[in-house]
Amino acid sequence: MRAAIAERTRKYRSRYEQFGLLYSALAPMRYLATVAARRLDETSDSIEAQLLKIEGAQGVLGPAHRAYSGHSAGENRAIWSAWDWSQRGDEWNDTDEPEQWKATLVDEVLLSNIGDARAILEIGPGGGRWSEVLQPLAERLVLVDVTQRALELCKERLGDGANVDYVLSEGGAIPAVEDASIDFVWSFDVFVHIAPLDVDSYIAEVARVLRPGGTAVIHHSGRLQRFPGWRSPMTALLFAQLARERGLEVARQFDSWSNGRFGVRTNDDVITVLRAPEG
Ligand SMILES: C[S@@+](CC[C@H](N)C(=O)[O-])C[C@H]1O[C@@H](n2cnc3c(N)ncnc32)[C@H](O)[C@@H]1O
Numbered sequence: 001m002r003a004a005i006a007e008r009t010r011k012y013r014s015r016y017e018q019f020g021l022l023y024s025a026l027a028p029m030r031y032l033a034t035v036a037a038r039r040l041d042e043t044s045d046s047i048e049a050q051l052l053k054i055e056g057a058q059g060v061l062g063p064a065h066r067a068y069s070g071h072s073a074g075e076n077r078a079i080w081s082a083w084d085w086s087q088r089g090d091e092w093n094d095t096d097e098p099e100q101w102k103a104t105l106v107d108e109v110l111l112s113n114i115g116d117a118r119a120i121l122e123i124g125p126g127g128g129r130w131s132e133v134l135q136p137l138a139e140r141l142v143l144v145d146v147t148q149r150a151l152e153l154c155k156e157r158l159g160d161g162a163n164v165d166y167v168l169s170e171g172g173a174i175p176a177v178e179d180a181s182i183d184f185v186w187s188f189d190v191f192v193h194i195a196p197l198d199v200d201s202y203i204a205e206v207a208r209v210l211r212p213g214g215t216a217v218i219h220h221s222g223r224l225q226r227f228p229g230w231r232s233p234m235t236a237l238l239f240a241q242l243a244r245e246r247g248l249e250v251a252r253q254f255d256s257w258s259n260g261r262f263g264v265r266t267n268d269d270v271i272t273v274l275r276a277p278e279g
Pocket residue numbers: 073076077080081088089090092123124125126127128129130144145146147150169170171172187188189190193194198
């Protein structure tokens with residue numbers, strides 16, 4: 001809580017310095033409006049919302065999550081194929097300190113978990129803002145995306161590196177990747193947008209393709225409400241349960257790094273570190 005207040009204060013100060021008094025006076029009002037809208041959404045009496053809430057709180061992929069029809073692979077394909085990729089994903093960096101946010105995420109979340117991984121899988125690379133970091137570390141890098149556009153963008157960014165495989169996914173499976181062939185899985189800003197059944201399907205695939213002792217770092221949604229951020233329904237508990245059901249160990253779940261200075265809290269997201277049990 002204290003870290004969240006400190007982060008918000010830091011943001012307001014930086015906005016004041018950047019945009020002046022009027023903007024910084026309006027910013028807290030916008031925040032309060034967002035909280036109110038979210039609260040309304042939370043108390044929505046739609047049966048779907050109530051059932052999702054109960055299942056999410058209990059960590060169960062029950063009928064409501066199974067019937068949930070938003071955030072489908074088709075919807076994702078349509079959105080991301082038509083996306084303006086001119087910033088190649090850097091538009092999603094934290095707005096106040098984008099460079100530090102990205103650099104610390106790479107150091108403290110990605111590199112600190114990658115170990116000496118040589119075979120790396122990234123799910124949903126988009127414009128390749130993380131693939132660019134992963135490629136030089138990998139003997140083999142497999143990039144899996146639901147859009148051909150993202151794979152083309154990554155090819156442009158990474159060149160024709162012989163160590164990169166580009167795989168088009170139907171949305172939840174990666175049959176082109178062999179069992180127990182991957183040391184490290186990375187996915188950021190992808191699971192937050194995909195339907196719970198596809199999340200479950202990918203978790204099963206992660207469990208299948210990871211070598212014993214391998215690690216997966218997955219950024220995913222941690223709430224029920226779609227907005228802000230067009231999030232799919234998920235909770236930290238449900239995600240952890242799905243992973244355990246597939247035989248993976250949940251090493252860590254968190255939403256900030258750099259002693260709370262940076263994080264994925266703006267949209268209530270979660271980062272989960274999974275481990276495939278040793279032989
Ligand atoms: C918001 S972008 C994030 C891109 C990149 N990970 C980043 O952080 O810059 C979402 C990416 O996930 C991909 N995606 C969406 N649904 C997917 C799915 N079911 N399977 C694989 N990729 C998916 C999109 O095509 C897009 O490239």
